[in-house]
Amino acid sequence: xxxxxxxxxxxxxxxxxxxxxxxxxxxxxxxxxxxxxxxxxxxxxxxxxxxxxxxxxxxxxxxxxxxxxxxxxxxxxxxxxxxxxxxxxxxxxxxxxxxxxxxxxxxxxxxxxxxxxxxxxxxxxxxxxxxxxxxxxxxxxxxxxxxxxxxxxxxxxxxxxxxxxxxxxxxxxxxxxxxxxxxxxxxxxxxxxxxxxxxxxxxxxxxxxxxxxxxxxxxxxxxxxxxxxxxxxxxxxxxxxxxxxxxxxxxxxxxxxxxxxxxxxxxxxxxxxxxxxxxxxxxxxxxxxxxxxxxxxxxxxxxxxxxxxxxxxxxxxxxxxxxxxxxxxxxxxxxxxxxxxxxxxxxxxxxxxxxxxxxx
Amino acid sequence: xxxxxxxxxxxxxxxxxxxxxxxxxxxxxxxxxxxxxxxxxxxxxxxxxxxxxxxxxxxxxxxxxxxxxxxxxxxxxxxxxxxxxxxxxxxxxxxxxxxxxxxxxxxxxxxxxxxxxxxxxxxxxxxxxxxxxxxxxxxxxxxxxxxxxxxxxxxxxxxxxxxxxxxxxxxxxxxxxxxxxxxxxxxxxxxxxxxxxxxxxxxxxxxxxxxxxxxxxxxxxxxxxxxxxxxxxxxxxxxxxxxxxxxxxxxxxxxxxxxxxxxxxxxxxxxxxxxxxxxxx
Numbered sequence: 136x137x138x139x140x141x142x143x144x145x146x147x148x149x150x151x152x153x154x155x156x157x158x159x160x161x162x163x164x165x166x167x168x169x170x171x172x173x174x175x176x177x178x179x180x181x182x183x184x185x186x187x188x189x190x191x192x193x194x195x196x197x198x199x200x201x202x203x204x205x206x207x208x209x210x211x212x213x214x215x216x217x218x219x220x221x222x223x224x225x226x227x228x229x230x231x232x233x234x235x236x237x238x239x240x241x242x243x244x245x246x247x248x249x250x251x252x253x254x255x256x257x258x259x260x261x262x263x264x265x266x267x268x269x270x271x272x273x274x275x276x277x278x279x280x281x282x283x284x285x286x287x288x289x290x291x292x293x294x295x296x297x298x299x300x301x302x303x304x305x306x307x308x309x310x311x312x313x314x315x316x317x318x319x320x321x322x323x324x325x326x327x328x329x330x331x332x333x334x335x336x337x338x339x340x341x342x343x344x345x346x347x348x349x350x351x352x353x354x355x356x357x358x359x360x361x362x363x364x365x366x367x368x369x370x371x372x373x374x375x376x377x378x379x380x381x382x383x384x385x386x387x388x389x390x391x392x393x394x395x396x397x398x399x400x401x402x403x404x405x406x407x408x409x410x411x412x413x414x415x416x417x418x419x420x421x422x423x424x425x426x427x428x429x430x431x432x433x434x435x436x437x438x439x440x441x442x443x444x445x446x447x448x449x450x451x452x453x454x455x456x457x458x459x460x461x462x463x464x465x466x467x468x469x470x471x472x473x474x475x476x477x478x479x480x481x482x483x484x485x486x487x488x489x490x491x492x493x494x495x
Numbered sequence: 496x497x498x499x500x501x502x503x504x505x506x507x508x509x510x511x512x513x514x515x516x517x518x519x520x521x522x523x524x525x526x527x528x529x530x531x532x533x534x535x536x537x538x539x540x541x542x543x544x545x546x547x548x549x550x551x552x553x554x555x556x557x558x559x560x561x562x563x564x565x566x567x568x569x570x571x572x573x574x575x576x577x578x579x580x581x582x583x584x585x586x587x588x589x590x591x592x593x594x595x596x597x598x599x600x601x602x603x604x605x606x607x608x609x610x611x612x613x614x615x616x617x618x619x620x621x622x623x624x625x626x627x628x629x630x631x632x633x634x635x636x637x638x639x640x641x642x643x644x645x646x647x648x649x650x651x652x653x654x655x656x657x658x659x660x661x662x663x664x665x666x667x668x669x670x671x672x673x674x675x676x677x678x679x680x681x682x683x684x685x686x687x688x689x690x691x692x693x694x695x696x697x698x699x700x701x702x703x704x705x706x707x708x709x710x711x712x713x714x715x716x717x718x719x720x721x722x723x724x725x726x727x728x729x730x731x732x733x734x735x736x737x738x739x740x741x742x743x744x745x746x747x748x749x750x751x752x753x754x755x756x757x758x759x760x761x762x763x764x765x766x767x768x769x770x771x772x773x774x775x776x
Contacts, residue, residue, distance in 0.1 A: 218651055218652070219651070219652040225652075246652075275653045276652055276653060277652070277653065297662075300661070301657075303709075304655070304657045304658070304661075304709070305655040305657050308569070308624065308655040308656065308657070309652075309655065311625070312649075312651075312652040312653075313652065315649075316652050355659070355660045355663065358659075359659060359660045359661075359662070359663075385653065387653065387654070387659060388659055388660060389659070389660060389663075456674065456675075456676060456686060456688075458573065458575075458618065458742070459571070459573040459620070460561070460563075460573050460575070463563075463567070479651065480651075482563075482567040483567035483568045483650070483651075483654065486567050486568045486571050486573070487568050487570075487571060487659070490571050490620070490736075490738065490740075493674075493690065493740075494667075494670075494672075494690070494692070494738070
């Protein structure tokens, strides 16, 4: 069955995107996708949306796990803006998959084996094509720990050239953290070390049949192993945690490096792909947390502003001989209203940024 | 004979390191059978390895320990210890132990002071793996022991006590900086920061690519002198954050050379010095 539809035909779907993302439960979205598989018409979409609204309000079920199609063949599930917890089962990061005419690529696998299995079920509700690629955008456990759920597909597990080392170093910490924070939901979770590396100099192209994906590995930014996925068919750039929307960004690599990566993206506005040897414009961006954005420059600018602001304020404290503890108490507090989970992560950002900036 | 009393007789440069190694080895050995609920038991093991049966008194009159309630970044947790009495040759803190109970290597640092420099405040940055007690134990020149401790919660799920950028850390290994105010009066207690670029790698991580353990590579000893006279010496371990930072105070009476000698677990040595000009009194 054809999954391909024109953007125009998706109009109504996109309009309902936010409501859909907020209300979708796991089961209803599976049902929805099964309906989609049978017949993809606007009437059917309307009908099933209404059905979903009814069922979710009846059961009161909410939260990440459901997938929506944000561009032809490109499926997206939004994570909730919370910390890891038993109730959200660690489904806090955006995950997705891209269906080509010959094979499927997964983008991020969630916090646990069980979340990986749920993602796999969603893929199977949409297509029977082989899952040949699992792309892990970076090391963090909300993105990288569900990979073993795809072992029966024997996919190539692809990550940044630093990902394998970064994961190996953190294996016991991450697995213990997930056991502590997710309880039973972390059951059977194990680390999968990527089998294929993307270098910062070369990038990598993946052929899904009728579409190519272009993977870029960045110098140290959010982490030292950030990877983005560009879908050449729809101009969608999956930036993952190089961009946080609504939720506060987290520095676990290099603040200065991250600012540079953002500067580069904003200056070019396009992605140099090996595939067509031209710089292809970015139509929409998928962040690691928060909704898909078409006005991606302003989303990047907002994040840039936050990071630059804390850098400048920390520099002033360092020049006066101040300490990390002083910086944590005073830096960037004006930004509090701009970000969700500010209290949970801002102090960490100031701490990491301070340790980096005092060597300038 | 306790470890401490035997140490008094050894007086070698590595004496405290032997303590660290013995404690680490015994904890790693025993912790294979320990469970998370045996926190007190773990401290009991650390204590008996570190100071034997000696009595430790409540240290609230002697020390103040400042730690965040929660480790925000598991790899960089700033801690500060204040001494609450004036350091004089008659009565001073001779040794200061920093212990993080639930870290794989609980004895983070052992400072030794010669007693001829006053100081008020000492800060460093440590790694915190799990929910843990963090202790500062002072051994006074008369041999008495005092302890303060704080409970520190672990960081969130995405944070790990690991290197953020191993390649960058390796590229700059051995760079050293002193940071202190541009001007101060002679006799003032000068707040000074010592910064050392070093990955301070724990060696507890398994490298899945090479199938080997990543070899430990950490700063073992740091000695700071002023005009050749010891200000303090500290034996450090893997619980100290990457790029070790120590803030200390000392009161230079006259112009001179502030110097640091660093030795790491691979036998590398690094030195750095800074001239302090004559200060107005």
